[in-house]
Amino acid sequence: xxxxxxxxxxxxxxxxxxxxxxxxxxxxxxxxxxxxxxxxxxxxxxxxxxxxxxxxxxxxxxxxxxxxxxxxxxxxxxxxxxxxxxxxxxxxxxxxxxxxxxxxxxxxxxxxxxxxxxxxxxxxxxxxxxxxxxxxxxxxxxxxxxxxxxxxxxxxxxxxxxxxxxxxxxxxxxxxxxxxxxxxxxxxxxxxxxxxxxxxxxxxxxxxxxxxxxxxxxxxxxxxxxxxx
Amino acid sequence: xxxxxxxxxxxxxxxxxxxxxxxxxxxxxxxxxxxxxxxxxxxxxxxxxxxxxxxxxxxxxxxxxxxxxxxxxxxxxxxxxxxxxxxxxxxxxxxxxxxxxxxxxxxxxxxxxxxxxxxxxxxxxxxxxxxxxxxxxxxxxxxxxxxxxxxxxxxxxxxxxxxxxxxxxxxxxxxxxxxxxxxxxxxxxxxxxxxxxxxxxxxxxxxxxxxxxxxxxxxxxxxxxxxxx
Numbered sequence: 134x135x136x137x138x139x140x141x142x143x144x145x146x147x148x149x150x151x152x153x154x155x156x157x158x159x160x161x162x163x164x165x166x167x168x169x170x171x172x173x174x175x176x177x178x179x180x181x182x183x184x185x186x187x188x189x190x191x192x193x194x195x196x197x198x199x200x201x202x203x204x205x206x207x208x209x210x211x212x213x214x215x216x217x218x219x220x221x222x223x224x225x226x227x228x229x230x231x232x233x234x235x236x237x238x239x240x241x242x243x244x245x246x247x248x249x250x251x252x253x254x255x256x257x258x259x260x261x262x263x264x265x266x267x268x269x270x271x272x273x274x275x276x277x278x279x280x281x282x283x284x285x286x287x288x289x290x291x292x293x294x295x296x297x298x299x300x301x302x303x304x305x306x307x308x309x310x311x312x313x314x315x316x317x318x319x320x321x322x323x324x325x326x327x328x329x330x331x332x333x334x335x336x337x338x339x340x341x342x343x344x345x346x347x348x349x350x351x352x353x354x355x356x357x358x359x360x361x362x
Numbered sequence: 363x364x365x366x367x368x369x370x371x372x373x374x375x376x377x378x379x380x381x382x383x384x385x386x387x388x389x390x391x392x393x394x395x396x397x398x399x400x401x402x403x404x405x406x407x408x409x410x411x412x413x414x415x416x417x418x419x420x421x422x423x424x425x426x427x428x429x430x431x432x433x434x435x436x437x438x439x440x441x442x443x444x445x446x447x448x449x450x451x452x453x454x455x456x457x458x459x460x461x462x463x464x465x466x467x468x469x470x471x472x473x474x475x476x477x478x479x480x481x482x483x484x485x486x487x488x489x490x491x492x493x494x495x496x497x498x499x500x501x502x503x504x505x506x507x508x509x510x511x512x513x514x515x516x517x518x519x520x521x522x523x524x525x526x527x528x529x530x531x532x533x534x535x536x537x538x539x540x541x542x543x544x545x546x547x548x549x550x551x552x553x554x555x556x557x558x559x560x561x562x563x564x565x566x567x568x569x570x571x572x573x574x575x576x577x578x579x580x581x582x583x584x585x586x587x588x589x590x591x
Contacts, residue, residue, distance in 0.1 A: 238475070246463040246468055281510070
């Protein structure tokens with residue numbers, strides 16, 4: 134019997150690499166999808182490619198998005214500066230400038246389109262509501278609402294097939310995510326989470342993403358393998 | 363006081379042209395969004411441009427989508443043939459090949475992203491559940507589910523602003539849509555609805571879309587202005 138297919142959102146970061154490993158461990162045939170959306174740095178897409186190859190995905194597509202043209206985010210708008218801190222305790226409760234408008238909705242919509250073409254009924258996304266930066270589209274209630282909408286949106290759903298949107302990391306700490314990834318053999322040296330890396334992909338060690346990730350490795354008694362000098 | 367902004371999905375067809383006129387009549391400042399998604403014919407985008415200009419929109423963006431790369435639709439895949447009929451009664455109950463996977467979900471996601479950047483809380487979409495071709499993402503329950511999801515997705519929603527997804531045509535017949543559009547002064551000779559137009563944008567007069575549209579004009583005692591020889 135052919136294995137069931139799953140579409141997995143793959144950014145090249147730590148969370149999505151772990152999510153891909155979880156989908157693989159669940160026995161799915163893997164279809165990875167990444168996005169080129171006017172990121173300041175394209176190095177994370179190189180990371181996504183290495184991770185996809187190392188995970189033995191059946192196909193990896195990189196979709197070109199026009200999202201940057203709308204403006205409004207430090208991740209795509211070079212006129213805005215990525216917020217920097219010296220420790221994780223300085224990360225504020227406000228939604229930061231690095232928020233990209235409706236990003237996960239756009240990404241998941243593409244995943245849904247591809248899933249329908251592939252005949253896949255499972256989509257995996259590595260969003261996390263706990264050790265995150267306050268993005269609304271990383272919360273459990275958002276994920277459930279997208280799944281509900283998706284099950285009314287497609288020909289496949291109308292024909293009686295139930296689509297499942299898996300967000301296995303959603304309530305885990307960064308430490309728990311890394312622990313599970315290490316159990317599944319994820320090579321985190323291949324991942325990049327930094328919002329503002331150097332020219333060779335070196336993490337800045339001061340953005341929200343770098344600090345949360347370092348804390349997660351620390352909780353496992355480890356150093357972030359990408360922080361090796 | 364500044365007028366409230368609305369993002370309006372504009373395909374260049376009859377329904378979205380009418381929808382734009384309805385949003386204008388409601389007093390909104392108009393932001394029109396169209397998509398280049400590997401359509402076989404790009405003439406509908408020229409129609410969208412003319413309609414946007416004639417309606418005095420503040421801005422019209424055409425977003426480039428990569429959707430065609432997924433395959434699976436006669437509208438984007440030249441290996442599949444657009445279904446043709448001699449009369450509207452021949453249009454079957456099945457979802458036709460012209461269905462594009464998750465298309466409205468992808469389109470609305472972009473509209474949501476732009477709305478957030480603009481600070482707009484209103485999105486208009488000209489979907490229609492009655493005289494349509496059986497697309498699941500044209501039904502009222504789908505529209506409500508997308509609105510629900512959108513109100514959990516964005517920074518703006520988290521800050522307490524309620525986004526409204528307007529689908530004013532959703533339960534109208536094609537005849538009713540045209541009647542309202544004529545009252546509002548829509549110039550239907552500028553619109554193109556055909557799935558398979560000739561090289562100069564002439565409607566084929568046999569696809570589902572041409573036949574449904576002709577019936578709508580007939581109900582108003584008129585000939586489709588684009589059918590003039």
